[in-house]
Amino acid sequence: MAGQLSCSPSKVSRLENGLRGVSARDIRDLCDLYDVQDERRQQFIALAAEGKQQTWWQSRNLPYKTYVDLETAAASISDFGVGVVPGLLQTTDYARAVLQAVYPPLSADEIDRRVAGRIERQGLLTRADPPQLHAVIDEAVLRRPAGDNRVMRAQLEHLLDASELPLVTIRVLPFQAGILPVITHKFIILSFGKPPFEGVVFVEGVVGLTTDLYLGPGEGLAEYQQAFGAMWAMAASPDESRTMIAEIATAIPD
Numbered sequence: 543m544a545g546q547l548s549c550s551p552s553k554v555s556r557l558e559n560g561l562r563g564v565s566a567r568d569i570r571d572l573c574d575l576y577d578v579q580d581e582r583r584q585q586f587i588a589l590a591a592e593g594k595q596q597t598w599w600q601s602r603n604l605p606y607k608t609y610v611d612l613e614t615a616a617a618s619i620s621d622f623g624v625g626v627v628p629g630l631l632q633t634t635d636y637a638r639a640v641l642q643a644v645y646p647p648l649s650a651d652e653i654d655r656r657v658a659g660r661i662e663r664q665g666l667l668t669r670a671d672p673p674q675l676h677a678v679i680d681e682a683v684l685r686r687p688a689g690d691n692r693v694m695r696a697q698l699e700h701l702l703d704a705s706e707l708p709l710v711t712i713r714v715l716p717f718q719a720g721i722l723p724v725i726t727h728k729f730i731i732l733s734f735g736k737p738p739f740e741g742v743v744f745v746e747g748v749v750g751l752t753t754d755l756y757l758g759p760g761e762g763l764a765e766y767q768q769a770f771g772a773m774w775a776m777a778a779s780p781d782e783s784r785t786m787i788a789e790i791a792t793a794i795p796d
Contacts, residue, residue, distance in 0.1 A: 546575045562611055608756070609744055610663060617735035620675040620770050623728040623746075626688065627697060628677050629660050630667060631697065631704050631712075636697040641690035667707055674709045678773050679783075681716045684790045691794050698791035701734075705784055711778035714786050724769040731763070736788045743767075 544551045547568060556562040568588055591782045621628040626640050637657045641648065648656075665673060666763065679701075687694050705712045715722075728746040741765040745755040757763055778786060 543575070547571050554599050558669045566590070574773075581768075607756070612732050612742060612744070612756075613663065613733070614666065615734060616732040618672045618676070618731075618733045618776075620676045620678075620731040620767075622678045622730070622770055622773060624680045624682060625728060626686075627679065627683055627701065628675075628730075630657060630664050630675060630679060630702055631710075632660060632695070633697050634661055635693040636688050639693060643688070667704070667710060667746075672707075675711070676774065677712045678770070678777050679712060679714050681786070683716055684714065684787060691796065693796045695791050698787050698794075701787050702791075705780065705787075710756075711780055712783055712787075713774060713780060714783040715773060715777045716786065719776045723772040729766055731766055731772075741767075 544554045547554065553562070559567070566587065569583070569586050572578075573586065578586070603712045611651060619630070621630070626632075626663055627636060629637070631786060632640070634657060638653060641653050645653075667675065684698060688697065704710050730744045730746075731741060732744065733741040740759050740764055743755075743757045743763050745757065745766075747754045757766070777783070
């Protein structure tokens with residue numbers, strides 16, 4: 543490939559590992575090399591142009607830039623977790639309580655920086671072309687305190703407000719639904735409206751033990767889609783879920 547591009551092997555390595563951008567000439571030469579047809583070629587050219595645009599998170603030094611890149615481009619997001627409220631639906635105080643619990647060594651300034659990044663991500667839901675968000679939230683998440691009672695009540699009220707957004711659907715997985723069909727933890731399925739990308743599943747790693755995974759077609763995406771669909775079917779309806787959330791919020795003492 544380096545010979546075809548008239549460049550060094552190190553440049554090819556940096557391209558393959560996402561360490562540098564791709565020029566229009568690189569795309570042209572690679573498309574010629576691999577006999578890529580006009581429609582797909584134009585898609586790659588458009589993607590390369592988008593990739594050169596500066597985004598808000600690139601200057602924030604966030605530890606999850608790869609995920610935010612994918613999330614921003616997604617047409618739909620399917621979020622499941624048994625530990626905490628999905629990041630796109632967290633309040634500022636709830637997000638701070640979660641980060642303090644999960645990353646106790648972090649400084650207050652670093653916590654504030656990560657909270658700000660998480661809240662800024664939520665602009666996805668109110669932008670001109672928001673993605674669809676399908677969130678399955680285990681009942682335990684609604685009952686597990688994060689911060690004090692004020693923080694938790696505000697978080698549940700925020701979920702009720704978010705559920706009224708046109709493209710946001712929240713379904714609670716109640717205890718009475720029984721054992722889950724899969725033994726898993728946090729994962730998010732990102733689907734894209736434009737080919738050639740079918741989608742990717744993000745599987746959150748255990749802090750300090752395992753790394754985050756990004757799985758595409760043939761790597762587990764279909765299995766995670768099936769698992770999400772099964773839990774979506776087990777969960778309460780959106781209206782029933784709103785009722786559950788409201789009742790739990792009301793029961794929190796002052």
